[in-house]
Amino acid sequence: MRYLEKLLDGVEVEWKSLADISDIFGGLTGKSKSDFENGNAKYVPYKNIFNNPEVNFKQLEFVKVAENERQYEIKYGDILFTGSSEIADEIGMSSAVTTNPDSEVYLNSFSFGLRFNSDVEIIPQFSKHLFRSHYMRRAIAKTASGVTRYNISKRAFGKIQIPVPPREVQNEIVRILDTLTELTTKLTIELTARKQQYSYYREQLLTFNKDKVEWKSLIEIGEVRRGTAITEKEANPGNYPVVANGPSYNYYHDQSNRSGEIIVIARSGAYAGLVSYWDIPIFLTDAFSIHPDKKVLITKFLYYILKKDQTKIHNMAKGAGVPHVRVKDFEPYKVPVPSLEEQERIVSILDKFDTLTNSDSEGLPKEIELRKKQYQYYRDRLLTFPNDI
Template sequence: MSSMYFMEKLLDGVGVEWKALGQLATLRRGRVMSKEYLIENAGEHPVYSSQTANNGEIGKITTFDFDGEFIRWTTDGANAGTVFYRNGKFSITNVCGLIKINIENELNYKFLFYWLTIEAQKHVYSGMGNPKLMSHQVEKIPIPIPCPETPEKSLEIQGEIVRILDNFTELTAELTAELTAELTARKKQYNYYRDQFLSFEAGEVEWKMLGEVAEFRRGTAITQKQTTAGDIPVVANGPTPTYLHGESNREGETIVIARSGAYAGYVSFWNQPIFLTDAFSVHPDSKILKSKFVYYFLQNKQEHIHTMKKGAGVPHVRVKEFELYDIPIPSLDEQARIVAILDKFDAITNSITEGLPSEIALRQKQYEYYRDLLFSFPKPEEVGA
């Protein structure tokens, strides 16, 4: 079904009038509230600011500035133009704007909210490196009013669009929650079996210090020549590599431990050419240890390894402490069996981990498609302020 045909069926031949938002609503800004103010006045009513995390809430205070239905938008910064529907008692900070509809039997708040999620970002001004969407810009945003001559019919049409989008939003949230719960369960199951397979009773296997059975090698500083984009992963102090041009300094199976920074002690495994910088690699004696087994053992101790960080400024871990780390040495056949099982669990967990963002992104695209379809009103060439 084409968007025009869908809208024709919904509108059933009625017209659409476009008005600038300033003709339909009153706009105002929030007020400055410091962290100290939020702490000193802690209470039960939410305060919203420019962030998108935690639904935009930065704290709760004893009083409230607004009570009822409103649309809030972010005026400044990276999230400028982000729109929220609010209903209840709350306050907003000075980097937020608020929209109050003047005649509520003319415009549905949720209808306006969904429309502004499409339109608001188009009016953000990004000059001088600080994106802004101020009240004088928001006032000019054109708003479609279906069947303007019959308010009851207009609100009925708006309400139907809201109902469809609310249902779609709810279904998307439910699916995301189910996928997230599945991922959490898989990770919990994986961690349980990893703990079981890597736990050995006293006397069951021989234990040695890692420095006795493995070699540690420091990474090297990257050169200016290698700073151009390429296909060699540059592995340093975190889980996300960059890809630069140059020759690798590690080949094959490599266990990497980040040396410094927020991810100091982070353990990763690579089986491809890499360039190692602010980290060190662990190379077990292949006659008694498999690299992947050592990786899984260290990964299972990741929480403890992070407690080994030193330094108040830039935290770091030292090779010396890892050389003293005790590690079990079952037979190579037993190591191979454990690695094969954990590889399967790891693959299942990773497939869900990687698939979750893709599935959420797909649902978001579907939602945006139907939202845009529902709002595909014929547009006038110009709408006066």
């Protein structure tokens, strides 16, 4: 990349192993389930790290911490990482601490932190881009091992080498990449406004008087089926997407175990409780699917009902570390059952809104996706430094 060559003209970029320039610290220790009820101290949850390149201090949770209890506090400049995952490609997601916490803030038990030595000049804003680059994601993935759950080896993690360019180079790269993310942010704000409009009409259309419409549990009007355990190594080359705990598929297999219209509920991890809709054959693994009796409920109507309740369903996830949604807790979930004609009318209206706000092939979602790809392209090019080690 000519711009990078010009930026680095006459400049030496050192490569150093993480073990040589930083210390690794763990998350909360010695905590029981009750400690996460009515807590007095803030901590960064797993989802906050997974979802955000830089820690969002508006998304902290609470835990009980005694006055003289010895726990690591996070500090400005720290990089936080998710320490385990059921999906190999999602291991070690990073989140940089780019602002000074206004009080003591701790780290969840299933994550770990990286703190650079005082003589190492790496600005946090640079770290937030660096540790999510293609090079770093690939290097971090190589430090993980496991079968059904992957865990990072801290020893192997410490051997990862990272580039340490001069501060002025870091600042220029941050300026360029932050400009690109700001463009995406503006488009996302506009899309959010449209989605709020969609949510308003969805709420109006899907709010039913319990005295006028019958309500039934999911187990009464259909079947809830668990997925089949499989790992990427066990999958055979094929064309069927393997769907687990995310909004998209992870890899492919040579057979499917679900077909037709399918409602999927993610079972565990950062996306636990996520409701998604599929109308192609898939192989469902660490999740469960809902199959309504079509004589009673239209599948797409049920999907819209559950999607409206997405926050409530996410909150059904249990576990202080890696959250889980259990089938037995979901089967009693009650939903309205209006006439099939009314269901069809509502689905017709909501499908149009859904296309406007969620379609990957047109409108704002497509523009946002293009901007994200543009950012990823320049991020990976700008963060690819010469390495003679």
